[in-house]
Amino acid sequence: xxxxxxxxxxxxxxxxxxxxxxxxxxxxxxxxxxxxxxxxxxxxxxxxxxxxxxxxxxxxxxxxxxxxxxxxxxxxxxxxxxxxxxxxxxxxxxxxxxxxxxxxxxxxxxxxxxxxxxxxxxxxxxxxxxxxxxxxxxxxxxxxxxxxxxxxxxxxxxxxxxxxxxxxxxxxxxxxxxxxxxxxxxxxxxxxxxxxxxxxxxxxxxxxxxxxxxxxxxxxxxxxxxxxxxxxxxxxxxxxxxxxxxxxxxxxxxxxxxxxxxxxxxxxxxxxxxxxxxxxxxxxxxxxxxxx
Numbered sequence: 001x002x003x004x005x006x007x008x009x010x011x012x013x014x015x016x017x018x019x020x021x022x023x024x025x026x027x028x029x030x031x032x033x034x035x036x037x038x039x040x041x042x043x044x045x046x047x048x049x050x051x052x053x054x055x056x057x058x059x060x061x062x063x064x065x066x067x068x069x070x071x072x073x074x075x076x077x078x079x080x081x082x083x084x085x086x087x088x089x090x091x092x093x094x095x096x097x098x099x100x101x102x103x104x105x106x107x108x109x110x111x112x113x114x115x116x117x118x119x120x121x122x123x124x125x126x127x128x129x130x131x132x133x134x135x136x137x138x139x140x141x142x143x144x145x146x147x148x149x150x151x152x153x154x155x156x157x158x159x160x161x162x163x164x165x166x167x168x169x170x171x172x173x174x175x176x177x178x179x180x181x182x183x184x185x186x187x188x189x190x191x192x193x194x195x196x197x198x199x200x201x202x203x204x205x206x207x208x209x210x211x212x213x214x215x216x217x218x219x220x221x222x223x224x225x226x227x228x229x230x231x232x233x234x235x236x237x238x239x240x241x242x243x244x245x246x247x248x249x250x251x252x253x254x255x256x257x258x259x260x261x262x263x264x265x266x267x268x269x270x271x272x273x274x275x276x277x278x279x280x281x282x283x284x285x286x287x288x289x290x291x292x
């Protein structure tokens with residue numbers, strides 16, 4: 001009986017190991033598929049214009065630093081350092097304002113009971129369903145009338161109202177923030193604003209990090225609204241500059257190596273932001289696992 005039990009346990013361990021190995025292999029394959037385009041981008045950024053026109057290859061070339069220098073210093077059409085700085089200022093401001101005020105709104109809807117609470121929540125959900133393109137004409141007219149064309153304010157201030165981020169933060173607050181903690185802070189004499197900033201926000205770090213990454217990437221990749229607002233070359237963002245490079249390449253033979261290098265440079269800030277914020281996500285998952 002003991003031998004049969006031992007063999008059954010050994011078989012279960014073998015099956016579990018095989019299943020775990022299969023999962024690991026699948027995850028590695030998915031990771032390779034996800035990273036393969038970035039590998040190709042790095043390869044193309046290291047090749048010269050003539051090598052790129054000659055055909056596809058998986059082997060890196062020796063023109064990486066040359067393409068980097070050319071792309072960084074070329075001001076004939078665009079100034080890449082200026083464009084990266086413009087996009088970073090806009091994206092960083094948007095992600096900070098978006099996540100903070102969305103969390104503040106979600107906190108207010110969750111913590112306080114007031115008349116019209118359900119109506120306010122439903123109104124925000126309805127606004128979430130309205131595409132940006134629907135209100136674009138009226139938005140541009142408003143921006144033009146108040147004299148904010150070719151400024152970054154119309155790209156930053158509207159990010160405060162983000163229904164999608166609000167909905168995510170509200171769901172997270174409902175699942176991770178007991179009202180007893182807020183009541184205890186009130187009993188200790190903490191005011192409402194201090195309670196939110198000193199008690200609620202630290203509890204929401206993983207959710208805030210996730211939404212900051214999404215908000216940063218969305219603002220960084222946004223082409224539609226900046227293209228309507230910005231017409232001056234020195235205020236252009238990265239997506240606008242990429243469109244200019246593409247039109248330049250289509251109109252005449254541009255330097256493909258420089259273009260691929262610019263695309264690579266445009267991804268670097270996004271990767272750095274993810275690396276900087278991912279530790280909060282991992283820490284939150286770890287804490288949740290320990291509590292469970």
